[in-house]
Amino acid sequence: MGKKIAVTGYSGPKVRSDCEVTLELRIKGGITIDLTSKVRVLYGESIKTLCREMMDFFRIRHAKITINDTGALPFVIAARIEAAVNMLQVTEEYLPEMIRENTYSTTKDRFRFSRLYLPGNSPGLMINAGLHSSDGIILDLEDSVAPVKKDEARILVRNALRQIDFRGAERMVRINQGEEGIRDLRSVIPHNVNMILIPKCESREQVVKVNNEIGTIRKKYKIKDQVLLMPIIESALGIENSFEIAKASENVASLAIGLEDYTADLGVPRTIEGKESFYARTRLISAAKAAGIQPVDSVFSDVLDMEGLRQSVQNSKALGFEGMGCIHPRQIAIINAGFTPDTQEIEKSKKIVIAYDEALKQGLGVVALGSKMIDMPVVTRARKTITLAVRTGKLPADWKNEFIASGN
């Protein structure tokens, strides 16, 4: 037999809402639990009960479990314990309840203005993430997780997907590259992931491989809801192949650009004005639009520079991007406001929707606004703009009455 002691999780003066679990398998002596916890008085017994239940579940009869807890929620403690067991023996999955709120699905054409990145092994940032009204929440298994912590993070992210209410935000996971990424999919796909982010995507084949694996998992678990894909282009080669990537599967809904890695690939520093990535961004936008999907921008990395962010969102929108990544919840409101349609767009959309209604009423096959013919997708987009304008309070729900009353 190999090693008998496993340590998972985190503790220390700066750690909050997490715990460190040390599991030592023994050959006799039953289960002993050594708990140090900030919340011992309030939750000591329930933490110990959870430990015993889990040891039972894993059929471990003799072990010493040492827990150093800074207020971890039960799904976090469970993830840390399971990860420790996992390091010592082959295990089944110990799944916390899938809460009812977490069963929603997504659609390809929904807005993706803001997507909030959360490090996949930091539970403290996850619990309230849904309160900040981002369109998507990304549980990241890739760059924010240390290589030795990948297994642990997968379990934590899986539990988070089952237990945390993200309040309607699109449930996204950024997987790792290559085989590690395939392992990620097997852990998370059965737990209602709406969208998978594929990092450092350079070829059509990468997307197909991920998509096929998801297909296999969906079949195995009889998952009906679709799982969408957002390839992230982060290299010169990826940019050159971006149209192919965008068209790789029906499930690709957005194409994102990752500028830190891209500029590194070019061997130039990333600047705020972004001249060095202008070609890449416009090329990617064009490829995405050509494929009929959303191009979405990279993250703005200075979380204190709100004015800089506002500028960056404006530039991004002007180029044709339809969303941006967030690394701090405070960025969400600015990004959402930036990509929300402005008055001009709303006015135009109102006219298109009314013209369409009129055409329908009169049984006309074609919709025209003035002398200009309007395609169906334009109507669809105008409706989306209107829906969003209503949703963001920029337009009253009964705007049509007002529109007609005002003699427009």
Added chain:
Amino acid sequence: MAIRTVINAAGRQVPLEINGQRVIPFRGVGKHLPDGRKYAPPIPSCISYPADGNKVVESLEEALVKCGIRNGMTISTHHHLRDGDLISNRIFDIASALGIRDLVWLPSASFPCNDPVIKYLEDGTINRIEGSMNGPLGRFVSEGKMKGTAVLRSHGGRVQAIQDGEVKIDIAVLVAPSADYFGNARGTGGNSSCGVIGYAKTDSMYASKVIVVTDNLVDMPCFPMEIEGNYVDYVVVVDKIGIPEKIISGTTEITRSPDRLLIAELTASFLERSGILKDGVTMQAGAGGTSLAIAVFVHDIMKKKGWKSKFGFGGSTKYMVKMLEEGQMDYILDAQAFDLDAVRSIEKNPGHIPYPVFNAYNYHSKGNLTSMMDIMILGATEIDIEFNGNVVTHSDGYLLHGIGGWQNCLQARNVILPVPLFRDRIPVIVDRVTTLCGPGELIDVIITERGIAINPLRKDLIKSVKGSGLPLRTLKELKDEAEKICGKPEKPEFDDRIVAAIKWIDGTVIDVVRKIHTE
């Protein structure tokens, strides 16, 4: 020997006697209106004092001895030097060296720098502390290690108790950043400036003996004086009364926590949409990160609308000073300054006025500031579904904070408590507060990151935000949500022994803290 207890008007079991003194159980808000007369210190004659006005003595020890320090006396101090205070502990070093025992320490607040007094609680130099308990001191008291019973009062309750003679101060040791030889003193000047010493006035007026300790002796008169020399017995000049960087935090900063900012934003929009925030508003917010963020958001709203606040009550911070200096606030009335910008403002802005807590908070007086405030932003460690608040113990039963001005501030027109729904799995909204500090009928609105609960008694407020789109919930719903996420907490176990009494602002006993049960 068991002490008789009764159930008070808040439903809490409290004793009729504390530290050998009879006490009155809480009778309900506004129900205890004592008659009788205020306490008065002994009558001095000027002839007993140096005719040239020079009251300077060689050392603090000499001053204490001349004041007749002896066993069982009550010694008071104020907390304006905060965690940089170098004098309070020295009083007890001296007392201990003199073999004095069973002192009562009456600080207006204690700080981590005061933890060394634990050894004097252990060796019997100090019998008990009547004042706030934080950190290790709170732990010490909670575990039943203090000989006497702690008495926790609000800032206003402390001045009320001194005024009414519930506590008789034998010697007040009042540090002052500037003082003259006659004992006139103020909070500014020198190397240890703290801006204001608004907590010292009552002690100077009601103590039998008063010692002023300064490291900045200025020419007579030390003006504008916050402590008047006529009340002072001795002046002591030392090298250093405090550590400047620990007296004042260089700068107070708004929270960066996204969740706290969300709470602050929600609070500001509640204030705006309910119409409580208006031109001419009076308001008070603390110096915590969330309160500061609220102040910033409120400032923005007022600027946009062209509104002005008539006055705000400090503790002052740079954010309040900004409102004053940019023209959104006419006056800052101030009992304590929290940061360097606030200290500088007191020195240069005529609209920034030192205002003693005796005048601002005293319940037994002919009116005070608290009931004049439109908006009061406060915190709490726990709130129960009846809106009752706790600020002194945590859910684990340990004493961890002082009351500060919290209870006094509940008299404001709109009392708003922005709090997180839980802190590191510790729920803030509970079935029943561990320790009752403030009755729910005085607490109007609870604002959490997951929704806003308005006290059902405030029908006007409920009506004012109808249809505003704000996330309104009941406290019960919020509590259930917290429990769904965190689990239902167990309760701490207590022994019978009472380790601390919590006084209400009128001097009655609203609740007690019992000794934590340790295995």
